[in-house]
Amino acid sequence: MKTIGNRYVVVDLEATSTGSKAKIIQVGIVVIEDGKIVDHYTTDVNPHEPLDSHIKELTGLTDKRLAQAPDFSQVARKIFDLVEDGIFVAHNVQFDANLLAEHLFFEGYELRTPRVDTVELAQVFFPTLVKYNLSFLCRELGISLKHAHTALADAQATAELLLLLREKMSQLPKGLLEHLLSLSDALLYESYLVIEEIFQNQSLIESSDLLEVQGIYFKRPPAHLKSRKLSQDFSKNISLLDLELRETQETFAVEVDSLLENERVSLIQAPTGIGKTYGYLLPALSKVDQHQIVLSVPTKILQNQIMEQEGNRLKEVFHIDIHSLKGPQNYLKLDAFYQSLQRKDENRLFSRFKMQLLVWLTETETGDFDEIGQLYRYQHFLKDLRHDGYLSSHSLFESEDFWKRSQEKAKACKVVLTNHAYLVTRLEDDPDFVADCLLIIDEVQKILLTLENLLRQTYDLQYILDLIDSALLEEQTKVQQRILESIRFECIYLIEQFQSGKPRKNILDSLSNLQQYFSEIRVEGLGELTRFFTSDCDYWLELHDGSQNKVQISSSKSGRILLSSLLPESCQLLGVSATLEISKRVSLSTLLGYPEARFVKIDANRKQDQELVLIKDFPSITETSLEDYANEIVALLLDIHQLQQPIMVLFTAKDLLLSVSDKLPVSHLAQYKNGDVHQLKKRFEKGEQQILLGATSFWEGVDFSTHPFVIQVVPRLPFQNPQEPLTKKINLELSQEGKNPFYDYQLPMAIIRLKQALGRSMRREHQRALTLILDSRMVGKRYAKQIITSLSKEVTIKTCARSELNKVIQDFFKGL
CATH class of the missing domain: 3.40.50.300 (P-loop containing nucleotide triphosphate hydrolases)
Incomplete structure (x- = not known):
């Protein structure tokens, strides 16, 4: 076998199936040497069996065409000569390499080349993508793939993907590549060889766009751009954004401008699909004497959506400093991540996730986990990496800490974009968060439920059982032991009753018993639980995140929190939605605590489409x-x-x-x-x-x-x-x-x-x-x-x- 250098042989096979009895029907090979594509090879292969309809539709091949193709034995020598002295590369290499090795073995050729999987390399070096199949990657990365599931076309696309991956690696610091190599046992087969090749050829000159701290590389914060002045003319601002002015949107914007000029608290209803976000942000930003704008939307997904679309466009055109602010758990805690890097993990998936995070940190400005494309795959590892809102004075990353940075930016920027859950939680602790600000609440009717959540408290019943068991081991008083045992019985009974779907009355009776027992308990360490069960609340059971095993008990204090009780007098409030009118006898403004608020309605046009x-x-x-x-x-x-x-x-x-x-x-x-x-x-x-x-x-x-x-x-x-x-x-x-x-x-x-x-x-x-x-x-x-x-x-x-x-x-x- 010849010496292996940086020669990559990219292979794609089409087969009769994906099972163990699959036969090759088409081979595509692209050879890369010194970073350039130097050779192509393709051939059909006669499988000597009819294709099923799915394979015909997928590949475009027919039985008639394959009947005229050579047997695999006739092309085996040519294929082996191409692949034997190179690094075998494929998108999902296990399938292609095993199938080709098996076919070659039966013709007397033993394939022992190292293997590289472009799926895993793409997952590491393009961490923000949501999918990693070849068609999706080609679409996202600008690779041409006109005839997907044709062996040569797929091999060509995979080769171009490998070249892009090499280019991405070559833009990373040598120190980072070395760190990635130390974790690369987590990669399938010999995929590390591509990183190793780039590492060996990489210079020690570091990128000026990156900052190294404790062996971790970060993207330097962007330079602050001075905001450009917006026109008082809404239509001109829309034109500068290269958007088409809509009549209803302009009417909405004019009304918003008037409300901001004349009202401290106002609500405006306008139909969907008119571009409300620009309709309220542009008039607000055009007021040069306006203080900070805080915009709250009902969900994090809408927060991300506005930031990606309207937020980024306003930054590009008007240099408006817009910052998306979420709770601390949304951000990576760098000290925790650093500690995880010091440990060698047996879990291959976690080690590969660490590699992804190291690459992602060179790209992210926010440290917001939502940027990672397939975060759901790593939920199990996130609990130890999420920020807790606390930054130690001994932190190794005090200046780089994403949560601290986010808080500082929120104080200084022109527009803070947040969500209802974060807004009301923050207001409960710090009403001055919106003092002297314009607060715009989009989908303002949704704030009612968010306010209600402030009155809620939840405990996992198994957690309560664990506390009671610990207390029983310590408690010496017989009376208190009997009460603890009664609490334990009721918790087990509640779990069984709820999971088996028994009548609600049984559950209510048991909850009532728990309240009685906790009113009698006098055991150290159960103060929080005692207050939970002896408050003036409604109680109910529910499943934790849909799990059939984790039953939790929740409570809600009597009464409601009004929005008006949380906002300082110096805060100007604009509530926006497509649906603010509840009924003739019930007013949303009254439910929010602002019965005198000015209400404006823009009628919806009938939707023809x-x-x-x-x-x-x-x-x-x-x-x-x-x-x-x-x-x-x-x-x-x-x-x-x-x-x-x-x-x-x-x-x-x-x-x-x-x-x-x-x-x-x-x-x-x-x-x-x-x-x-x-x-x-x-x-x-x-x-x-x-x-x-x-x-x-x-x-x-x-x-x-x-x-x-x-x-x-x-x-x-x-x-x-x-x-x-x-x-x-x-x-x-x-x-x-x-x-x-x-x-x-x-x-x-x-x-x-x-x-x-x-x-x-x-x-x-x-x-x-x-x-x-x-x-x-x-x-x-x-x-x-x-x-x-x-x-x-x-x-x-x-x-x-x-x-x-x-x-x-x-x-x-x-x-x-």
Whole structure:
């Protein structure tokens, strides 16, 4: 065997299957020497067996064409000569190398070349990407791949990917490459050889863009740019952003400008899809005497979305200093990461994750974990790496600490972008956070639930059991021992009752017993638990993050926190949403604690490119079991999936979503199973799958702007759970005021949520969206008329039978 240098032989095989009995049907080889592509080779191979339809469709090969191809024995010598003295490279090298080695072995050739996997190298050196299949990488990195699943085309694309990886490595400091090599046992096969080659040829000259601290390399903070003055003319600012002015957007901006000029507290309602973010930010930024602007949005995913789109564009054009601020757990704690680097981990995945983080730190300005493309793969390791909000005076990274840096930047920048959860938590501790600021709250109605969360406290029942067991070992008093044993019994009983779905009364009785026992306990170390169980609260049980094993007990204190009680007088407040009107008898401004707030409404134009379809004969959700209803949804999805349009299904309950996902036999993306909401949105928008099953944030916190067509499916009307603490509290308030909680609050809130869902997929001109409501209550209940009347002001509503649905959908898309 010849000496191996930096000669890479990139191979791609097409085969009859991916199983152990696969036969090669096509070979593509590209040779790289001294960083350049120097040779190509390709051949079809006769497998002497018919291809199945899937392989024919995937590769474009036919039985007739392969019947005329050479046997593998006829080309084996040529292939072996090409690969034997090089480093074998493939995208998912295990499959290609093992299959080729097996075929060569039977022809008398032994393939012992080192192997390099470009999948793992791409994961390490492009850590922010959400997928690593070849087609996706080519699209993201600008590599041409016109004939995917053709062996030579795939080999050529993989070769160009390898060259890009080498180029990326060559831009990194030699010290960093050495650090990566020390962790490279985590890589499959001999993939480290590529890093080693670049390391050996790398100079010791360090990049001026990077800063080295304790062997870790960081991107230097960008130089501060002086903000450019915005015009008082909204249309001119929009033009400078290279955007098209929309009439409704301009009307909205003029109203915002007037409210900011004349009102301390105001609310403005405007339809979706008009560009509200620019509509309120540009007037606010154009006021030269304006103090800092704090913008709060309901979810982190919307926060990321605004930062990536409007935030970055305002930075580019106007040099506006915008900073995205989140809670400390969103950021990497450098001291913890440094300590992890000092340990040799047996876990290969964790070591590879460390390699990714070392590369990512040369690129990130924020240290925000949300930037990492496949973060969901590493959740198990994150608990020790997340920031806790505490920075030791002995920290090795005091100047580089991302959480500290984020806090400092938030004080100095023009616009702070945050989310409702962080905002209210911060305001509870530090009302001066928004003193002398303009606070803009987007989707301001969502702040009600966020405020309610301040009154909540949660304990894991197993955690309580562990504390009680520890206390029992120490306690000497017989009476207190008996109380501890009673608490222990009730906790075990609650877990068993809740997991087995027993009647709610059993659970309430047991919770009442726990409250009584904790009022009698006098054991050291249980003070926090005693206060939890003896407060004036409502208590309930729930599963922790959907786990069937972790049962937790939550409480909510009586009463509500009003937004007005948290904001200082010096804070100017603008609340924005597409859905602020609740009902004639219930005002959002009153629920927020500002009954005198000025309210402005901009009417929505009827959407010509959107329709709402009610399925009149779908099974009743209140009379059908969860399993049967899930089966019906699956059958409908399979039916409309044939139309080859993107489908987003909006659920109100996690159990129904997961049941549908488990039963759905076609590839899809599902919340709670396939990563966080931010990643699911990106993957759906890039067309990875045509079906997305979502809940929670997908109702109001995610915008879909890339798909020209979307079908939305709503299996159940989004009524609030009457047992949910905030709903119970507001219902009680309204009843005491002589109002009807259902018709004056719960029904209007369901309509609001439906309107928000309709706005998710109508974010730009000429988008087309069809929303299907499966809940038969829309055609059978008295209150349905109120929902239809409200929605029909904005979209065309049709009713059809289940059997007519495909025709209705086809007619909609044909007619536009």
